[in-house]
Amino acid sequence: MKNIPYKIHLSEDEMPKKWHNVRSRMKELPPPIIHPGTGKPCTADDLSPIFCKDLVEQELNVTDEYIDIPEEISDFYKMYRPSPLIRAYSLEKKLQTPAKLYYKFEGTNTSGSHKLNSAAAQVYYAKKQGITSLTTETGAGQWGTALSMACAFFDIDLTVYMVKVSSEQKPYRKGVIETYGAKVVPSPSETTDVGRKILQDAPGTGGSLGCAISEAIETAVKTQNCRYVLGSVLNHVVLHQSIIGMETKIALEKYGIEPDIMIGCAGGGSNLGGFISPFMADKLDGKNNIRFIAAEPVSCPSLTRGRYALDFGDTGKTTPLLMMYTLGNGFIPSPNHAGGLRFHGMSPIISKLYHDGHLEAVALEQKSVFEAAIEFARCEGTLPAPESAHAVRVALDEAVKCKETGEEKTIVFGLSGTGYFDVAAYMAYNAGNLTDYIPTDEDLAKGFATLPQ
Amino acid sequence: MKNIPYKIHLSEDEMPKKWHNVRSRMKELPPPIIHPGTGKPCTADDLSPIFCKDLVEQELNVTDEYIDIPEEISDFYKMYRPSPLIRAYSLEKKLQTPAKLYYKFEGTNTSGSHKLNSAAAQVYYAKKQGITSLTTETGAGQWGTALSMACAFFDIDLTVYMVKVSSEQKPYRKGVIETYGAKVVPSPSETTDVGRKILQDAPGTGGSLGCAISEAIETAVKTQNCRYVLGSVLNHVVLHQSIIGMETKIALEKYGIEPDIMIGCAGGGSNLGGFISPFMADKLDGKNNIRFIAAEPVSCPSLTRGRYALDFGDTGKTTPLLMMYTLGNGFIPSPNHAGGLRFHGMSPIISKLYHDGHLEAVALEQKSVFEAAIEFARCEGTLPAPESAHAVRVALDEAVKCKETGEEKTIVFGLSGTGYFDVAAYMAYNAGNLTDYIPTDEDLAKGFATLPQ
Numbered sequence: 001m002k003n004i005p006y007k008i009h010l011s012e013d014e015m016p017k018k019w020h021n022v023r024s025r026m027k028e029l030p031p032p033i034i035h036p037g038t039g040k041p042c043t044a045d046d047l048s049p050i051f052c053k054d055l056v057e058q059e060l061n062v063t064d065e066y067i068d069i070p071e072e073i074s075d076f077y078k079m080y081r082p083s084p085l086i087r088a089y090s091l092e093k094k095l096q097t098p099a100k101l102y103y104k105f106e107g108t109n110t111s112g113s114h115k116l117n118s119a120a121a122q123v124y125y126a127k128k129q130g131i132t133s134l135t136t137e138t139g140a141g142q143w144g145t146a147l148s149m150a151c152a153f154f155d156i157d158l159t160v161y162m163v164k165v166s167s168e169q170k171p172y173r174k175g176v177i178e179t180y181g182a183k184v185v186p187s188p189s190e191t192t193d194v195g196r197k198i199l200q201d202a203p204g205t206g207g208s209l210g211c212a213i214s215e216a217i218e219t220a221v222k223t224q225n226c227r228y229v230l231g232s233v234l235n236h237v238v239l240h241q242s243i244i245g246m247e248t249k250i251a252l253e254k255y256g257i258e259p260d261i262m263i264g265c266a267g268g269g270s271n272l273g274g275f276i277s278p279f280m281a282d283k284l285d286g287k288n289n290i291r292f293i294a295a296e297p298v299s300c301p302s303l304t305r306g307r308y309a310l311d312f313g314d315t316g317k318t319t320p321l322l323m324m325y326t327l328g329n330g331f332i333p334s335p336n337h338a339g340g341l342r343f344h345g346m347s348p349i350i351s352k353l354y355h356d357g358h359l360e361a362v363a364l365e366q367k368s369v370f371e372a373a374i375e376f377a378r379c380e381g382t383l384p385a386p387e388s389a390h391a392v393r394v395a396l397d398e399a400v401k402c403k404e405t406g407e408e409k410t411i412v413f414g415l416s417g418t419g420y421f422d423v424a425a426y427m428a429y430n431a432g433n434l435t436d437y438i439p440t441d442e443d444l445a446k447g448f449a450t451l452p453q
Numbered sequence: 454m455k456n457i458p459y460k461i462h463l464s465e466d467e468m469p470k471k472w473h474n475v476r477s478r479m480k481e482l483p484p485p486i487i488h489p490g491t492g493k494p495c496t497a498d499d500l501s502p503i504f505c506k507d508l509v510e511q512e513l514n515v516t517d518e519y520i521d522i523p524e525e526i527s528d529f530y531k532m533y534r535p536s537p538l539i540r541a542y543s544l545e546k547k548l549q550t551p552a553k554l555y556y557k558f559e560g561t562n563t564s565g566s567h568k569l570n571s572a573a574a575q576v577y578y579a580k581k582q583g584i585t586s587l588t589t590e591t592g593a594g595q596w597g598t599a600l601s602m603a604c605a606f607f608d609i610d611l612t613v614y615m616v617k618v619s620s621e622q623k624p625y626r627k628g629v630i631e632t633y634g635a636k637v638v639p640s641p642s643e644t645t646d647v648g649r650k651i652l653q654d655a656p657g658t659g660g661s662l663g664c665a666i667s668e669a670i671e672t673a674v675k676t677q678n679c680r681y682v683l684g685s686v687l688n689h690v691v692l693h694q695s696i697i698g699m700e701t702k703i704a705l706e707k708y709g710i711e712p713d714i715m716i717g718c719a720g721g722g723s724n725l726g727g728f729i730s731p732f733m734a735d736k737l738d739g740k741n742n743i744r745f746i747a748a749e750p751v752s753c754p755s756l757t758r759g760r761y762a763l764d765f766g767d768t769g770k771t772t773p774l775l776m777m778y779t780l781g782n783g784f785i786p787s788p789n790h791a792g793g794l795r796f797h798g799m800s801p802i803i804s805k806l807y808h809d810g811h812l813e814a815v816a817l818e819q820k821s822v823f824e825a826a827i828e829f830a831r832c833e834g835t836l837p838a839p840e841s842a843h844a845v846r847v848a849l850d851e852a853v854k855c856k857e858t859g860e861e862k863t864i865v866f867g868l869s870g871t872g873y874f875d876v877a878a879y880m881a882y883n884a885g886n887l888t889d890y891i892p893t894d895e896d897l898a899k900g901f902a903t904l905p906q
Contacts, residue, residue, distance in 0.1 A: 075543075080835075378605035
């Protein structure tokens with residue numbers, strides 16, 4: 001094995017030129033997207049009024065393992081990618097663990113996270129199709145920021161429906177999105193039918209990703225030459241995020257490093273799905289025996305306590321039906337949950353892999369997540385996004401287990417973003433004001449009652 | 454010339470192992486630091502009660518061109534360095550300029566700026582000497598953040614005197630510093646004699662770097678086994694920041710790129726000084742003919758409107774005297790100046806180079822600076838720190854001149870940090886609430902009246 005530097009950084013020549021489509025190597029495919037009216041699988045024609053043509057094609061493509069990254073997107077990636085794969089030597093030393101810890105850090109761009117990888121792709125395809133405006137939702141604000149950056153670059157108008165509680169907790173996220181030229185609407189809002197209905201049913205609600213999605217879709221469908229874009233969950237988003245996994249694989253292979261465990265946080269699942277994509281494909285073929293672990297919050301435990309069922313992606317029940325682990329489209333996590341990872345459902349790809357036992361999941365309390373984040377920050381320098389810190393927590397736990405057993409495992413985790421914009425949450429943690437809300441069985445039952453019958 | 458990638462990224466092996474000391478190649482040295490009591494040059498003994506031993510040695514070293522970077526600091530650097538040197542292809546295309554634009558981006562670490570380069574060094578030397586606590590000042594918060602990160606890593610206590618107006622404008626900066634375990638005191642404060650005096654003389658003052666420095670020094674001198682550390686201005690800080698210039702030089706030489714113009718923002722001068730250090734040395738020997746440009750704000754125009762004089766580094770007149778361009782230690786820039794770059798003086802090295810005509814300086818209005826920042830952000834993705842955006846403004850102006858003349862100049866500028874923590878300033882700009890305050894001759898006269906006679 002070569003001497004491993006702190007930062008493994010691919011040259012421009014070494015960067016992947018294709019995305020990876022894990023579905024092409026799954027023996028059992030995730031069930032298709034269902035049209036809620038007909039009960040039949042959605043066709044490209046069904047999806048095209050909402051999504052751009054190329055994205056619909058990617059969404060439905062289960063056969064091609066590799067999809068070429070168009071040159072324009074590739075050039076955009078070159079401005080901030082490759083992201084570094086960092087050996088956490090300092091953390092290993094502090095933990096006195098024989099484990100080898102690596103993290104793939106996606107937070108060095110202004111959006112602060114991996115979200116830019118799919119934003120660039122989705123905006124490019126919209127531009128190519130002649131679309132002039134886009135709508136989307138954002139929760140923690142990472143997706144909205146990323147999309148506003150891509151829209152500024154490709155010169156497309158953007159309206160962002162931002163989960164109201166997030167827009168209040170994170171005024172600076174709103175400020176950044178507006179600086180890039182996009183319009184921000186706190187959701188639920190009075191600007192849509194679905195928003196007005198949600199406000200009527202639950203006045204004073206802090207909103208949810210599910211609500212914001214409904215509003216963004218309604219606006220896209222009602223606006224000429226406008227489309228909706230989504231920052232996670234869907235197959236084409238996982239595809240774009242596979243740039244993370246592809247780079248990681250090239251970097252690890254360059255140094256002869258074989259992971260034993262790979263960990264990612266899971267909200268909608270695109271970060272995790274993209275990170276593990278090419279590794280999971282090899283595992284399905286018996287070419288490796290990596291343990292894949294999804295880290296989610298106890299306050300929104302879609303994998304660990306959800307049901308594998310057909311559900312809408314939004315609270316307004318306007319999207320097609322996805323077969324996924326879900327808490328029910330009516331489930332809204334407690335506002336005292338600080339980080340992102342607030343979506344009721346989960347990527348159908350991740351859901352299927354989990355259902356078939358290829359992936360583990362753990363649910364974490366946020367206090368222990370912030371504790372891990374700060375331990376990491378003080379040692380490795382970088383302050384993680386609270387979302388990403390879920391992966392840090394699991395990595396630390398696994399590294400400590402290695403210390404106990406003496407095993408020299410190689411642990412690779414995704415550090416999907418920075419905590420630059422989450423300082424209010426860290427301040428709340430520092431002040432002892434962060435509490436967890438673990439949904440009761442009754443809370444979950446209420447969510448499940450909103451599942452389509 | 455080789456094909457130039459978007460990001461030029463040195464491998465760990467290519468990283469500089471030494472800092473560069475430009476003074477060793479200056480035909481005329483900057484005048485020595487003067488002891489205000491004796492009127493004679495300060496000796497190492499004079500400086501040691503305030504600063505760590507190794508830093509004092511570096512401060513007074515005018516002979517060695519290269520100084521070895523200790524392994525512990527080098528390892529710390531490897532966690533976040535080398536920083537990328539980025540070819541601004543997108544910006545060139547948008548401007549339709551024949552100029553070639555490069556920027557060295559120091560903002561990918563959590564402190565968000567170059568400040569970490571000197572913080573790591575200063576804390577390491579303190580630790581080596583057995584110092585158990587440090588004090589410092591911070592203005593915009595970049596230095597305080599960087600120092601808190603380094604102190605967390607090397608396990609040393611830290612108290613940060615933060616310019617009061619900054620601590621109010623940037624609560625999240627305070628939050629980050631505290632998350633890394635340091636104590637933040639808004640300055641002027643009631644915790645020091647000098648703070649109490651300033652509050653008495655100017656109740657309601659927003660503070661200044663000069664005040665905060667006085668308070669930090671007083672606390673350091675009065676506390677056992679404690680030292681003061683400064684984030685800019687001094688020779689040893691410029692030395693540590695030469696890591697930026699050394700990396701830039703290696704990267705440019707690797708691709709056969711020869712700069713025509715190099716631009717950096719100048720507050721205390723360490724970022725600019727470190728960025729140009731090895732290039733300036735060559736220019737002084739006639740080995741290149743690079744134009745070096747310092748970009749400063751009109752609201753704190755130490756180079757363009759200051760006097761070259763002996764002055765204290767702080768408002769409380771407690772530091773040794775530095776020969777530098779200064780607005781007078783009593784000068785406090787208007788609170789409606791949004792960015793950093795609020796120091797009344799300027800690095801003695803930069804001052805001497807400017808005085809001898811080796812360096813140009815321009816003063817910029819903040820509205821035009823934010824305009825440039827946003828043009829840059831929408832095109833290159835990265836949102837610059839307002840400080841760094843001063844360099845962006847000059848780079849854009851020079852690139853537009855090239856468009857007019859058809860000259861294919863190579864322009865390399867320092868993007869010393871990100872605007873992650875400056876969103877409030879961007880929001881003020883977006884809302885049309887940013888105004889400039891250009892000091893009147895009378896304002897300047899008041900500042901000059903505080904110069905020592």
